[in-house]
Amino acid sequence: MLLLRLSSWLLLLVCLDPFRHEVPGALASSVPSDAKTLVWGPGLETDIVLPARFFYIQAVDNSGRNLTTSPGEKTFEVKIVSPSEQFTRIWIQVLDRLDGSFLVRYRMYATYTDLHIQILLKNKHVAKSPYILKGPVYHEGCDCPQHSSSLWEAHMHCPQSFPQIDRDLSFYASVDPDRNAQEIPQRFGQRQSLCHYTIKDNKVYVKTFGEHVGFRIFMDAILLSLSRKVQLPDMEFFVNLGDWPLEKRKPTQMIHPIFSWCGSNNTRDIVMPTYDLTESVLETMGRISLDMMSVQANSGPAWPEKNATAFWRGRDSRQERLELVKLSRAHPNMIDAAFTNFFFFKHDESLYGPLVKHVSFFDFFKYKYQINIDGTVAAYRLPYLLAGDSVVLKQDSGYYEHFYNELQPWEHYIPIKADLGDLLEKIQWARDHDEEAKKIALAGQQFARYHLMGDKIFCYYHKLFQEYAKLQVTEPKIREGMELVEQPADDLFPCFCHRTQAKDEL
Structure with missing residues (x-):
């Protein structure tokens, strides 16, 4: 097989x-x-x-x-x-x-x-x-949006569809902005951190709910950036600013459409590219050093010269990570895993310490095998691990990012059990089948280079908004308490938009 x-x-x-x-x-x-x-x-x-x-x-x-x-x-x-x-x-x-x-x-x-x-x-x-x-x-x-969304997608060479978008929206025969505007804040607004967005005439309006709303900067930024490039449909939606997906009701019940950066097998949230990947796209060659392009030029030594050890660094955000460090201590010739920070299990620091110094992400690729284990939810470093020149051993997980649907075990990564019970066995398999492991690493790299670059991230957001907007059965509105999210000033190098208004082809 x-x-x-x-x-x-x-x-x-x-x-x-x-x-x-x-x-x-x-x-x-x-x-x-x-x-x-x-x-x-x-x-x-x-x-x-x-x-x-x-x-x-x-x-x-x-x-x-x-x-x-x-x-x-x-x-x-x-x-x-x-x-x-x-x-x-x-x-x-x-x-x-x-x-x-x-x-x-x-x-x-x-x-x-x-x-x-x-x-x-x-x-x-x-x-x-x-x-x-x-x-x-x-x-x-x-700020010079293309008025035809279909023409913009053609220029961008966007895929015709994204499997995850089709899957997420299949749970909704229709979306009622009026009903959602009432029910979602009542249901989630007291305990969760949410943003309620309305896009109207290609302008972005927002109202926040909850205490911890700092992460709205990522959503504001991608909406403003996208609206400068293409005319967005009028739409109204809620974004979950927390780690965990929220909609736990079954599809047969009255479910609410919630946009989240992470999905799970037990929830029905509509998944977007993570805030981390989104920011790295927006800030490439800006203040962000780790992005899908920089990784490609810093993927470590050639395959034969890499250390044949499985590598991991991170914080203690999940029990399995503690188990991984324990495995590393027992089998140091196979696994190099250690914590750089203790936060969740501070009382266990004496058992799983000492802490080690932070390692540059690019130095991860001195090792042939990269272990990817969930943190609070899905580990958002997976795109960058795939883009390197090492093979990823990915934990079986109930959490997923927007692209996991298109990843195939044994093609793009080596699967490991959720409890890490077969990790040692899989590392040994990779050692015994070096050429096959190298091919899997290359396939994962090619996947990341094609699917996870900035142009495809913009395509994903645009397609998601286009398809979601079609489901609306009442008119999106600028609700009471919403504020306009202003485009950043471009006073130093203003541009003059030469586009003429054209009727959208859709």
Whole structure:
């Protein structure tokens, strides 16, 4: 069965990413060809507006073979200029993924009439360089929404559907904003922290319930960012700001639609990308250092040089984590697990300590095997673990993030039992089947590179809001006590929106 799954995975991988394959006989010393090297990605398209735009370079030699090791971090030079401007306020990073490919990301701090993206190899233009983005090319802070949601999705190359959205909304034949506005605050507003949002004429309004509402900044930010890019439908919804999903009623009962960052097998919440992943997308090349792009350039040594030990660091937010540290003490040659902080089980610190110093996340990938165990709810580090160059051993869990539905055990990760009863056995399997483990690691990495980048996160939110809005049977309203969430000021580099009002195709 395992061999069959791995065969299926290999076929899928070829279909998913035609540019990344190992060619027998490819030499580490191969020299890239400026004419044959490949360049592609959303950052080469005018209409894809992201906080940090990005595209890819795959080094190819003169014989047409993809390089599978790095030709050197400084191999390619990227320049982005606007002919009509003396200075361009653009920060560029060329990230070496050490597998023969590079991820180029850039963050614009102003809007330009045109952009010329030059990709150079020893002062020669690569592939079809220079790539010309016909303007206006809008930066993240520019409030200039595309009025056609279907056209925006087409420009973004969004998937036609997301399985988790279809599943979550299948519990609701209709949504009544008037009824929800009355019942949800009565049911949850006293004990939980909630945000009640209304989107009206592409403006965001909010009212909060509960004491701990600081996390609304993440929801405010993604709604404002999305509304600057595309006209959102009028809609009204509630967001759970806590860790645990809330709607525990059965589908046969009167359930309420609650948007949450985490779902579970015992609840009916509508799941969104986590606040952590959302913030990393919005702040890429900003104040956040850990994001889906930076991980790809910091995935540790090559597979044969990684430590063949299973690695974990974190805090004591679940009993199984205590058990993991106990296992590590009993089997230090197989598991390196320790706490960096005690909070929930302080009385057990003498049993499971001492605490160890914080380890840079990038240093996790010095190890072949990454253990992913739930914390308070799902462990939100899984996207970043998958994006690295190690294989993930993922605990069986009743909690899930928005993308778990599309992950397959033995294809994208190695499954372990909820009680960790087979963890040692699975680590030993990985050691005994090194090539298979490496292939699973690569499949998980490819999954993250495709499904969990910023463009797909924006697509997910947009599709969710579009499909949810269709279920509404009464008019969304700006309710008493709601306040307008203002767009951030862009006084230094204001932009002028050139879009004309067009009727939405939907």
